[in-house]
Amino acid sequence: MLAPSYQKLKDILSESIDPKRILINPLLTLAYGTDASFYRLIPKIVILAHNEFEVIEIIKEAKKLDIALTFRAAGTSLSGQAISDSVLVVATHGWKSFELLENNQKIKLEPGIIGARANTFLAPHGLKIGPDPASIGAAMIGGIVANNASGMCCGTAQNSYQTIADIRIVLNDGTILDTADAESVADFKKHKTALIQEIESLRDTIKNDETLYHFIKNKFKIKNTTGYSINALVDYQDPIDIIKHLMVGSEGTLAFISNVTFKTVIDEKFKSCSLLIFNTIQDACNATILLKSAPVAAVELLDRESIRSVEFDPDAPEYFRTLPESACALLVECRDNDLDNMLLKQLKVRLEIESIPTYSEYEFTSNPKQYYFNWKARKGLLPTVGGLRKNGTSVIIEDVAFPLPHLAEACLALKDLFKKYEYQDAVLFGHALEGNLHFVFSQDFSNQNEVDRYEKLMAELADLVVNRFNGSLKAEHGTGRNMAPFVEKEWGTAAYEIMKRIKNIFDPNNKINPDVLINPDPKAHLKNLKPMPETHAIVDKCMECGFCEPHCVSEGLTLSPRQRIVIAREISRLEESKEDPERLAAIRKDVTYQLDETCATDGLCALACPVYIDTGKFVKEWRANELNSGNKKVAAYIGSHMAGTTAILRVGLKMVSFFHSILGTNIMTALSNGFHFITFGKVPKWIPEMPKGANKINTK
Known part of the structure; x- marks a missing residue:
């Protein structure tokens, strides 16, 4: 039963929003409340908002009742920034409009458009959007902007922050600001004078503090999504430009993003890549430093454990299985609109790194099958490694960045840290050209000793990244709940106070995605951990990344493959623990239609899944088991x-x-x-x- 304030909100909103899109059913709130992180909160209400008018109504009525809101699109974020135990507003269906502008030099996109889909609109013109996260086939524009997503090839030059042209937002009182609309801007300046003045005051505070000013400039020379994008306060003078760029990477904590206009970038016609195998990780990192000045589109690092995770893929070359333990790979990409220029770039790469020996000879390939496998192996590393973990454990991904000259030393230091805390399955990979490393490992949160081990690892990791290497604790995955307790450690008191003032300017009552990014609880990253009970051999390796969802024919009607697995896991957990029979009965009541009857069991989800989980096959077995x-x-x-x-x-x-x-x-x-x-x-x-x-x- 809903608390009185939530029931009142539901009743009021049902007058203007289809009640069928205001969800309080225990099965549906759990299903929609899940994201790709290893945290779990279950919303009291999920609202499937279809337009800006509905969002404004939700914001205004929730504010009157002092109810917190969280906005979300695809739910592929990894740091716990897209979950809520209050009201979750989902902006996916109904948010699919786009518009090509200024002879295709810009594209306006609503938040529910998948990143890869946006690129299909631009492909006929030889263009694309700048951000290219590994999850671009599932991640939506709202989250890509809110997390300042970057990715494989865009680096820091073409990420969301650098390529945003305009934005339309709804503030915590329902006020709209559309930076592309001169009338909207003028109206905003007229009616939000105090807010504008506070932004200008922040800008001037930093400008007048030379130490803080240069500290911020230096911090953003490498990838950094820890905390707010306070580089906006040093990069721009106009308060509207500052607000526009503060929204990038704000993780839904300042306002709702109704649409975004990106400056488009060239999508080169000719592409080739090569997987260079080096004898050691030091050699690979040294080669990366040399390649920084070479004409490359991407340089991706994969350590030996990363290669091992894909060596039994049907398309993987046989030599993967016989590489020495010290080996490390770089996936190098060259692109150009002219074939001869691309071949020339390949030659320059060879000349640039000829002083560093490779384990074996290498060739660049444009062969579709090999090219696709190389990038599929890299982009699917997170869920692939997650699929190899022990059943019942969570998959953890950390996302750090180091100044490039320290990359080799940092890699070795991270590996020493894994050994110290006995994370034997940890793999290291990332965007080497930007000094951006991801490491993935499995973690059992079912007992306190394991939670304590994780806590010690995180504390020492923060010391290593911040104090030893002056790096970023979050490079591109967003702060979320995962790194919120460490924001002040990385940024220091002065910069952290600036961030707290930003939050207070836009959300003084802390009701827009609270406890994300700014969180005073030093142990917030150890709370609300997602249970991952053993359920069925077919789905136990699922890490709930959401890559399957765009391919599911029943997504939007009932549940997606990820959501079906979430529900099955919760049923298994409740049956095993016997902790809440009423909740189990409520979920069981609706599971036949939601999980079973509306699943097409066509296996399309398996084609999109990096570990080939066929949720349709699982549902067939579920059906068989349910039959008397x-x-x-x-x-x-x-x-x-x-x-x-x-x-x-x-x-x-x-x-x-x-x-x-x-x-x-x-x-x-x-x-x-x-x-x-x-x-x-x-x-x-x-x-x-x-x-x-x-x-x-x-x-x-």
Whole structure:
């Protein structure tokens, strides 16, 4: 039962929003409340907002009732920034509009558009958006901007912060600011004078503090998404420009993003890549430093453990399995709109690193199969490694950045840290050209000793990154709940106070995605950890990344593959623990339709899944297990008497068609609905489109 304030919010919003899109069902709030992180909060209400008018209504009414809101799109973020135990507002369906502007030099996008889909709009013009995260096939524009996503090839030059042209936002009181609309800007300046003045005051405070000014400038010379994008306060003078860029990387804590206009970038016609194997990680890092001045589009590092995670992929080359333990790979990409120029770039790469020996000879390839495998292996590393973890454990990904000259030393220091805390399965990979490293390992949160081990690792990691290497604790995945307790450690008191003032300017009551990015709790990263109980061998390796969701035909009608797995896991957990039988019964009540009956079981999800999890196959087994002995006998009888069964059905369809011709559509519909009702759904509804029975096919 909802608390009175939440019930009142639901009742009020139901007058302007379809009540079917205001969800309080325990199954649906859990399903929609899940993201790709290893944290879990279950919202009291999930609202599937379809337009800006609805968002404004939600914001205004929630503010009156002092209720916190969290905005979310795809839910592929990894640091716990897209979950809520209050009201979750999902902006996916209904937020798909786009517009090409200024001869395709800009593109306006709503937050529910998948990044890869945006690129399909631009591909005919030889263009794309700047950010290219590994999750671009599932991540949506709202999250890409809110997290200042970057990725493989865009570095810091073409990330969301650098390529944003305009933004339309809704503030915590329902006020709209559209930076592309001169009238909107003028109106905002007129009615939000105090806010503008506070932004200008922040700008001037930093400008007048030379030490802080240069500290901020230096921090953003490498990738950094720890805390707010306070580089906006040194990069820009105009308060509207500052606000626009503060929204990038704000993780939904300052305002709702209604649309974003990106400056488009060239998508080169000719592409090639090569997987360079080096004898040691030091050699690979030294080569990366040399490649910084070479004409490369991307340089991705994969340590030996990363390579091992994909060595049994059907398309992986055999030599992967025999590489020495010290080996390390660089995936190097060259691109150009002219084929000869691309080949020249390949030659320059060879010349640039010829002083560093490689383990084996290498060649650049544009062969679609090999090119695709190389990038699939890299982009799918997180979920692939997650799929290799021990059942019942969570997959953890950390995302740090170091000044490039320290990359080799930092890699070795991280590996020493893994050994110290016995994370034997940790893998290291990342965007080497930017000094941006990801490391992934499995973590058991089911007992306190394991949680304590993780806590010690994180504390020492923070010391290593901040104090030893002057790096970034979050380079591109966003601060979220995961790194919020360490923001002040990285930035220092003066810069952290600036960030707290930013939050207070836009959200003084701390009701817009609270506890994300700014969180006074030093142990926030150790709370609300997601349970990952063993459920079924087919789905136990799922890390809930969400890559499957765009390919599911029932997503939006009921559940996606990820959501089906989430529900199955919760049922397993509740059945095993016996902790909340009422909640289990409530979820069980709706599971047949939501999880089972509406799954097409076509296996499309497996094609998108980096570890080939076929949720459809799992649902088929679920169905079989749910059948009682009587159902199974009927199914077996039908299966062994198919000719007779189809004959009866042909006659039945002909009879239905006959009665329709006599009774007419209206009476036939009424009778059908009546039979469907009194048989509790066992007799299916008739519809006018139902076909007549066909004649028997003669196979002789």
